[in-house]
Amino acid sequence: xxxxxxxxxxxxxxxxxxxxxxxxxxxxxxxxxxxxxxxxxxxxxxxxxxxxxxxxxxxxxxxxxxxxxxxxxxxxxxxxxxxxxxxxxxxxxxxxxxxxxxxxxxxxxxxxxxxxxxxxxxxxxxxxxxxxxxxxxxxxxxxxxxxxxxxxxxxxxxxxxxxxxxxxxxxxxxxxxxxxxxxxxxxxxxxxxxxxxxxxxxxxxxxxxxxxxxxxxxxxxxxxxxxxxxxxxxxxxxxxxxxxxxxxxxxxxxxxxxxxxxxxxxxxxxxxxxxxxxxxxxxxxxxxxxxxxxxxxxxxxxxxxxxxxxxxxxxxxxxxxxxxxxxxxxxxxxxxxxxxxxxxxxxxxxxxxxxxxxxxxxxxxxxxxxxxxxxxxxxxxxx
Numbered sequence: 519x520x521x522x523x524x525x526x527x528x529x530x531x532x533x534x535x536x537x538x539x540x541x542x543x544x545x546x547x548x549x550x551x552x553x554x555x556x557x558x559x560x561x562x563x564x565x566x567x568x569x570x571x572x573x574x575x576x577x578x579x580x581x582x583x584x585x586x587x588x589x590x591x592x593x594x595x596x597x598x599x600x601x602x603x604x605x606x607x608x609x610x611x612x613x614x615x616x617x618x619x620x621x622x623x624x625x626x627x628x629x630x631x632x633x634x635x636x637x638x639x640x641x642x643x644x645x646x647x648x649x650x651x652x653x654x655x656x657x658x659x660x661x662x663x664x665x666x667x668x669x670x671x672x673x674x675x676x677x678x679x680x681x682x683x684x685x686x687x688x689x690x691x692x693x694x695x696x697x698x699x700x701x702x703x704x705x706x707x708x709x710x711x712x713x714x715x716x717x718x719x720x721x722x723x724x725x726x727x728x729x730x731x732x733x734x735x736x737x738x739x740x741x742x743x744x745x746x747x748x749x750x751x752x753x754x755x756x757x758x759x760x761x762x763x764x765x766x767x768x769x770x771x772x773x774x775x776x777x778x779x780x781x782x783x784x785x786x787x788x789x790x791x792x793x794x795x796x797x798x799x800x801x802x803x804x805x806x807x808x809x810x811x812x813x814x815x816x817x818x819x820x821x822x823x824x825x826x827x828x829x830x831x832x833x834x835x836x837x838x839x840x841x842x843x844x845x846x847x848x849x850x851x852x853x854x855x856x857x858x859x860x861x862x863x864x865x866x867x868x869x870x871x872x873x874x875x876x877x878x879x880x881x882x883x884x885x886x887x888x889x890x891x892x893x894x895x896x897x898x899x900x901x
Contacts, residue, residue, distance in 0.1 A: 568726040582688065638661075722784070723784060827870065
């Protein structure tokens, strides 16, 4: 009987020991080891992107100053042209005839003026001899003045005819690139008709629109009080353009519909890669001092609010909501709700619950960036 009691006691002891061991294992399971980081203030360069439109520094329409048949097209679409180079030739016959007529009229007016001048001399001699009255002299002088006026009118008509003849030859106003040519040789061109456009794309403008809030941020920081801030252009395939641009100016009014204001940046274009009418994105940097950053990996959302797990002194996690100021790449810029010195769970947040105890594994700011190898749009420099 005594041996039976001892056996029962040993069984109970083994059962208690097993339960205790399972409880310890369960406790260990409930305390996962998770990476955490301490929030610090940092100097940060935020990069924002805006839709941009590229325009040539000079892009002008070439229109016919006179009408007529298009006799010759001396250039092709997309070709580089020099200032003064002949582009189009409109039939000149009509304008050559006008010029010849104007020249003949000028000669006739000059001959009449010569006749009036001789007549004035004859009348003056007769008046001096008192053969005729002095009123005849005044009449002769008036005839001479009228003849001289006729000369000036004929000269003006000749100059106008010469100008119209010159306008039949259309030349490039500056060095540039020829764009589309809608008319073909033999077309009847009306005065004012569009023949093509010429773009000077050695340099280009990029226009982009900034919200009033962001505009005020730049102004208050002195970044747009003067021109010269560098910007980057991302092409349509999201690759960066190799030449940096500089902001030159901005518009003076905000757009009523969008509440934005347009900025203009100038980019060099030595290889003529950028074309008039191209699109892209303007990447603009904004320096932020003493910024509080939280990786997006540590954040979760509940009913449109942002939360993180903050670790207290006893290594228990507590849900904490915060208000982000902006979202840049893998980070949130915190506006309120989190303070420097607080510790936040970096990853594994989907496997823990509010009030749970963890085994924290601290991460440094440098290792935090290492854990996010993807290219970031926030360049972080620790103080």
